[in-house]
Amino acid sequence: MEGTMHGLLTVLALWCLVINTREISACIAMERDALAAFNASISDPDGRLRSWKGENCCSWGGVSCSKKSGHVVKLDFGEYSLKGEINPSLAGLTRLVHLNMSHGDFGGVPIPEFICSFKMLRYLDLSHAGFSGTAPQQLGNLSRLSYLDLSSFGGPAITVDNFHWVSKLTSLRYLDLSWLYLAASVNWLQAVNMLPLLEVLHLNDASLPATDLNSISHVNFTSLKLLHLKSNNLNSFLPNWISKLPALSELDMTSCGLSGTIPEDLGKLTSLRIIRLGDNNLKGAIPRSSSRLCNLVEIDFSGNILSGDIAEAANSMFPCMKRLQIIDLAGNDLTGNMSGWLEGMESLTTLDLSGNSLSGVVPASIGNLSSLTYLDISFNAFNGTLSELHFSNLSRLDTLDIASNSLNIAIKQSWVPPFQLTKLGLHDCLVGPKFPTAITN
Ligand SMILES: *[C@@H]1O[C@H](CO)[C@@H](O)[C@H](O)[C@H]1NC(C)=O
Ligand SMILES: *[C@@H]1O[C@H](CO)[C@@H](O)[C@H](O)[C@H]1NC(C)=O
Ligand SMILES: *[C@@H]1O[C@H](CO)[C@@H](O)[C@H](O)[C@H]1NC(C)=O
Numbered sequence: 001m002e003g004t005m006h007g008l009l010t011v012l013a014l015w016c017l018v019i020n021t022r023e024i025s026a027c028i029a030m031e032r033d034a035l036a037a038f039n040a041s042i043s044d045p046d047g048r049l050r051s052w053k054g055e056n057c058c059s060w061g062g063v064s065c066s067k068k069s070g071h072v073v074k075l076d077f078g079e080y081s082l083k084g085e086i087n088p089s090l091a092g093l094t095r096l097v098h099l100n101m102s103h104g105d106f107g108g109v110p111i112p113e114f115i116c117s118f119k120m121l122r123y124l125d126l127s128h129a130g131f132s133g134t135a136p137q138q139l140g141n142l143s144r145l146s147y148l149d150l151s152s153f154g155g156p157a158i159t160v161d162n163f164h165w166v167s168k169l170t171s172l173r174y175l176d177l178s179w180l181y182l183a184a185s186v187n188w189l190q191a192v193n194m195l196p197l198l199e200v201l202h203l204n205d206a207s208l209p210a211t212d213l214n215s216i217s218h219v220n221f222t223s224l225k226l227l228h229l230k231s232n233n234l235n236s237f238l239p240n241w242i243s244k245l246p247a248l249s250e251l252d253m254t255s256c257g258l259s260g261t262i263p264e265d266l267g268k269l270t271s272l273r274i275i276r277l278g279d280n281n282l283k284g285a286i287p288r289s290s291s292r293l294c295n296l297v298e299i300d301f302s303g304n305i306l307s308g309d310i311a312e313a314a315n316s317m318f319p320c321m322k323r324l325q326i327i328d329l330a331g332n333d334l335t336g337n338m339s340g341w342l343e344g345m346e347s348l349t350t351l352d353l354s355g356n357s358l359s360g361v362v363p364a365s366i367g368n369l370s371s372l373t374y375l376d377i378s379f380n381a382f383n384g385t386l387s388e389l390h391f392s393n394l395s396r397l398d399t400l401d402i403a404s405n406s407l408n409i410a411i412k413q414s415w416v417p418p419f420q421l422t423k424l425g426l427h428d429c430l431v432g433p434k435f436p437t438a439i440t441n
């Protein structure tokens with residue numbers, strides 16, 4: 001019995017050994033040479049490539065090989081801060097699936113064309129790596145690409161003149177071309193519409209040309225979860241295809257030169273968590289259908305010309321929005337009062353209603369919004385009196401601005417507030433007899 005057991009264990013141990021040696025994939029000599037040539041011409045200020053020793057290139061830092069074939073399949077230099085010249089010898093890594101050169105410093109050279117020869121490539125991250133010039137059209141040959149990030153904040157910008165190659169990347173799920181120079185990419189929307197699997201699109205501050213967002217008749221990218229088009233002067237109406245994106249969770253079209261109204265069928269986007277439409281020229285009322293956006297965490301409609309009674313909008317919208325943390329409706333033409341619609345919004349951290357035409361008294365129930373850090377109701381027509389009660393539970397408050405209203409502040413000087421403010425706006429308030437000194441630090 002014992003002998004059988006012993007035998008079994010030996011077999012098991014041997015078997016494990018076989019598995020283990022199989023997993024230590026040997027390195028293919030030609031690929032080792034390609035990496036060594038790359039190593040010889042790149043500059044590595046942080047000394048991260050010092051681990052590149054010995055014969056087995058599969059064990060070198062940032063390099064991963066396929067356990068089956070032994071080919072190098074992944075180069076991840078995202079945290080390596082490499083500089084200098086990228087040797088085209090890398091083209092020898094023909095089975096590469098994943099290439100991450102983000103946060104390098106390649107001194108404004110164009111994206112090397114040999115990258116377009118990696119037919120198996122699924123992940124390409126060249127973000128914030130100091131590339132510039134025109135993106136090679138042959139990137140469109142990378143038909144398996146699922147993830148493409150060429151974004152680059154600050155430094156030199158990559159230009160795309162003709163977006164056609166993007167339309168060939170039909171496997172793309174993630175595309176980030178923020179801060180590129182896309183002014184001549186008049187066909188960008190048509191190209192993006194050829195990407196049926198796209199889930200994430202970032203095109204922030206990319207100098208996109210004026211574009212009629214309604215110029216596509218049929219929307220293809222119905223898997224879209226995140227659409228960020230911030231800071232491009234599109235000069236358009238909000239697209240009616242927005243409501244046909246059932247998975248949309250984040251929409252950021254801040255500063256996009258949008259005009260017209262917010263479409264009523266916005267309420268169909270029941271997955272929406274974040275909506276930012278600030279700093280545009282949107283007019284009309286906040287649509288009642290927003291009441292179905294129960295997963296909303298952030299709503300930013302600031303800096304538009306929205307009108308109508310805020311209490312009416314709020315009473316239909318907010319009851320289902322239990323997770324709401326940020327409400328920014330500053331700088332519109334909203335009227336009405338604050339009575340009745342703030343109850344139970346325990347998650348609220350930011351409430352900015354400044355610069356509207358709101359009136360009436362500020363309800364004491366505001367003192368129950370215990371998560372609030374930022375409260376700005378300045379430049380409205382609120383009247384009545386603010387007392388300790390209004391601030392009783394606001395222990396996290398950091399910024400309070402009630403300036404330019406007709407508010408009377410009646411707080412005992414001895415009152416010790418539950419918060420320490422870093423910013424307090426009070427001008428044009430009737431503060432009397434004297435505001436408690438403990439309120440600011
Ligand atoms: C890579 O370059 C470093 C010096 O930057 C050197 O120490 C190392 O031996 C090189 N490795 C290979 C495999 O060429
Ligand atoms: C590339 O590396 C950076 C830094 O580690 C990381 O943030 C990024 O997610 C990586 N990209 C991919 C596609 O894995
Ligand atoms: C890559 O794309 C170019 C132009 O888009 C094309 O002429 C060429 O044949 C493609 N190369 C391969 C290997 O598919």
Ligand SMILES: *[C@@H]1O[C@H](CO)[C@@H](O)[C@H](O)[C@H]1NC(C)=O
Pocket residue numbers: 170190193194195196217218219220
């Ligand atoms: C939708 O995408 C498919 C596949 O990429 C494409 O053939 C079709 O022309 C696209 N439709 C529109 C309206 O762009």
Ligand SMILES: *[C@@H]1O[C@H](CO)[C@@H](O)[C@H](O)[C@H]1NC(C)=O
Pocket residue numbers: 309311312336337338339360361
């Ligand atoms: C506040 O606004 C609501 C809705 O417009 C209105 O019914 C109510 O009378 C107003 N309350 C005060 C105190 O003005």
Ligand SMILES: *[C@@H]1O[C@H](CO)[C@@H](O)[C@H](O)[C@H]1NC(C)=O
Pocket residue numbers: 364365366367368389
């Ligand atoms: C704050 O909430 C508590 C509990 O929900 C409630 O009893 C109280 O009246 C509220 N305070 C104000 C000023 O609304």
Ligand SMILES: *[C@@H]1O[C@H](CO)[C@@H](O)[C@H](O)[C@H]1NC(C)=O
Pocket residue numbers: 367368389392393
């Ligand atoms: C402050 O919060 C406590 C606990 O949540 C609650 O019992 C109390 O009523 C609140 N005070 C006011 C004035 O709302």
Ligand SMILES: *[C@@H]1O[C@H](CO)[C@@H](O)[C@H](O)[C@H]1NC(C)=O
Pocket residue numbers: 359360361383384385
């Ligand atoms: C606030 O202003 C309204 C008119 O806009 C007025 O009817 C009301 O009496 C004022 N309330 C207080 C407390 O001053």
